[in-house]
Amino acid sequence: MTETFEFATEAVHRGETTSEQQYLSADVVSPIHLATHHEMEAPGELKNGYKYSRFGNPTRDALESRLAHLTGGSEAIAFNSGTAAITTAALALCDPGDHFIAFDGVYGGTRLLLEDLFRDVLDVEVEYVDARSPETVEEHVREDTALFWMESPTNPLLKLCDIAELAGVADAHEVPLCVDNTFATPYLQQPLELGADVVVHSTTKYLNGHSDSTGGAVATNDPAIAERVSTLQEYVFGNALSPFDAYLVLRGMKTLPLRMEQHEANAQAIAGFLADHSKVEEVHYPGLESHPQHDLAGQQMDGFGGIVSFELEASEAETRAFIEELEVFTVAVSLGGVESLVDHPWTMSASFISPEERRAAGVSDSLVRMPVGIEDKTDLIQDVEQSLSRM
Template sequence: MNDAGGKFETLAVTHGERGQRPAEGVEDVAVPVHLSSTYAVPDIDPDASLETLDPDAGEFLYSRLSNPTRNALEHRLAALCGGEHAFAFASGTAAIVTAISAAVEPGDHVVAFDDLYGGTKSMLSRFFEDRLGVAVTLVDARDTEEVAAAMRPETALIWMESPTNPLLRLCDIEAVAAVADEHGALLGVDNTFVGPYFQRPLELGADVVVHSTTKYLNGHSDSIGGALATNDEAFAEEVTFLQRVGMGNMLAPFDAYLTLRGLKTLPLRMEKHASNARAVAEFLSDHSAVSAVHYPGLDSHPQHGLAARQMSGYGGVLSAELATGLDGAARFVAELDHFPLAVSLGGVESLIEHPATMTHSPLSQSERDFLGITDSLLRISVGVEHESDLLSDLATGLDAL
């Protein structure tokens, strides 16, 4: 799929859209939204197969199988992730469940980061373990030796996030990839928190990378989607079957269009997200009302050296612990004008979220304590607004403490 040429910024703007002609002699600069659910074919072909349908050759039959707008997006995603193949799904969760399903079968074993997104942990335990008989071992993947020690002969997959949500912990992707290779397992990395502009796990040895396109890739908080990219041909064939037939989960044409549009400004947005996030992290680190700041771009982050080695930038998400309790955190949030209280991240607007009562509320108190999610912890998705406005707003909130 990926015949890309050019630098990241160029690929983000044009790749995948050229050549998507709606009619002879018409050359749209932006690929149109192809809303048709079905397509006429020239004749009866006894050799046709749903699994070998080639949209790059103009073979379209039904939009669940392939759609011109989605096909353009998948080409661009492959190019930006450094993969030969990419697939677009209806959500990030759909991308993850498809990736894991393509890698394991009953009786297999998965080693996963113990600090995974809560939805992914629930998926591994309630769906793969309880229903499909896939064993799962959670480890502190900040220590690669713990990953290696958890491996078994039946381990088929290592599943990582780096950085993690919400404490921005990292794993050494290259080192974990070496463990996977040694044991004949696949390595999957959820790269949502920084995206392909700042980190490219496939180039660090991962076999599959996933993103919630809802976040930075779309970047405007108006579309939900997911993506998966890989260079593994056999794995890509399995994902093709699962996307087209086995699960039938794909990104709708209009959401594909929105994500294509969002990707055009991804490099510009990521630079601003990162510069604003660093300013916010430094401001909070120096404030007496803040007890801790978690951001890989700070020298104080315990894995800053690793971040500098495997990332070209540190993204726009950080978390901070206030020197107060739950009531104080509520007072702080109530004073903010430029940081609405909301889940999700990666949009052009800044957001703030309270993990203990929002994203991680399904966890027990002991589970939250184990992960380090306190009542005073706040996750901040820093947008692209003016830096001084954001810092002034945060100062107002801190004054309320």
């Protein structure tokens, strides 16, 4: 395949002709290679580049080729969950006793991982800072700082960090910068091009896009980092993405540009409607001019994404009642599928961290997170409107 095409072309074609077996059968799409092991030419001599599924699989290789190209990386590694990708990437970049700097707005599941594994087991000191200010991050850098862990936008409050500025801080102190780009997707934001060393995705979300596959990915332009991540995956954790899930993500990514355009258009319409509603206290969406980092979003992103979160002028019980009255929006955790979902972070996606930690992270019991799908925006707005009217 030619060195590079535009994003939408890469999303459809990249990786589809990586397998020797595929050349023989002329499949238009990558087949699902379920074999756990492969015949060898002779003892110690590979026949077609594959030996055992933990070390490589043709379907997963096709996906990793596409992930690398779409994220702007030289290499990508696919995992069986987003959490597995986060864990392996962070372990590849730190040693016991090191110091981490993490965005204070990181997803609650990531915070739980950093504390329960890295802090409590590995004695890594995890310090949460307001990374909306690169200066604040730099003030907390120490000699033993081993990693900057960022999300942009964050889950669920959609805070941003200036990735290029943070990359400059990271380079000055020789600290790797890792960015979880799940909310923005590579279609809307390219952290590696902005200077990050590692980018992480939950492929469960927008990359797959159909709510039927769990997975994760790590991409980088640093061969040494890629080798450490791959070694941990292959020889320590064995947490590679399955062939069937790799096939599902390959299929889903073909329509990523189309879906993201519709997700964003619908989210922008709903955010505008909510911003003018008397029962809504505050709307968190980078596409609104009222968002404190709207200008930054315009600079480092090619769009504002499909997630809207907002605070209701309501009690917890009233907030739950609003969610339960919705008809088109499905009450469920996760995000990024074609269907519109609604989440009450206080009792759902952030419920596994303590109430004190939720409040400290800005998650209130009247916060609602809406991963907006690709349905007709008129139906979505009418659904929100009818439910608000019953409050």
